[in-house]
């Protein structure tokens with residue numbers, strides 16, 4: 001199931017890259033409005049229709065650590081690509097580690113004295129990325145050790161919080177790299193902060209999914225099935241990841257088997273797939289949300305809105321599930337998925353677009 005190494009870059013690659021990044025940021029900003037709210041809290045705040053539009057934010061909506069870390073993932077890749085264009089094969093995971101250590105600095109968190117320190121890059125001067133927006137505990141503690149976590153020398157060995165998955169879309173955008181390598185880069189980067197197999201494998205499966213959509217050109221459901229198959233092919237496949245992904249695929253398959261034919265939502269969604277605080281649940285809720293809303297969707301924007309609302313209005317980790325869902329739909333449709341009225345509310349779109357444009361230039365020369 002690997003992509004041939006030199007699959008041509010799709011004609012709409014630039015739009016898909018920007019769509020993936022911005023779709024994630026919009027989903028994150030929407031979900032962050034209710035990240036720590038139960039379904040009852042959301043209902044109390046926004047009424048029986050729940051949260052339906054980004055304009056319901058009181059004040060400027062902000063994206064959270066999910067988008068901040070996704071952009072630092074991208075910046076780590078930019079570092080590697082810049083070295084490559086200068087004829088140097090940099091260590092990809094070391095560049096990711098240095099990028100995440102720079103992210104940790106933005107959060108004003110001390111790291112161990114022996115941790116390496118890279119010279120600041122453009123991204124580090126962007127004040128919007130210095131706000132503390134509830135960074136994940138394992139991301140912070142894993143990096144603060146100053147030890148480079150690996151598969152064989154894990155930091156936070158029991159951690160499988162969704163902090164790995166939610167930052168890992170950019171790996172899937174790399175062209176001219178086979179899917180198996182994408183999976184390895186993503187799962188090795190997960191080990192920088194989280195040691196549990198599910199954290200590694202969920203991250204790898206998510207990046208694989210994005211890669212199958214953007215680079216291999218698979219339709220959404222086929223890409224999701226391919227990610228499930230890759231996860232199942234892991235020698236020590238995490239059973240909970242496999243179970244969650246399988247449930248997401250089965251439950252989203254038309255005709256929907258709920259008593260009223262409507263998608264699972266709120267508590268019934270959480271009962272079926274979990275709350276999303278851990279890696280495999282966050283991935284499964286996002287995958288379910290994008291798949292189950294596909295049939296009824298009229299336009300890419302309609303699909304985006306339906307999926308993001310579903311991925312947000314529950315008692316769990318709404319910003320991460322909605323951010324991952326937004327990444328996926330941006331990968332599928334490119335910028336056509338992004339609701340224009342939400343874009344006008346998006347925080348710091350120029351920062352996101354500039355980093356996306358650098359990635360496009362360094363990977364395609366465009």
Ligand SMILES: [Mg+2]
Nearest residue numbers: 064065066319
């Ligand atoms: Mg967050």
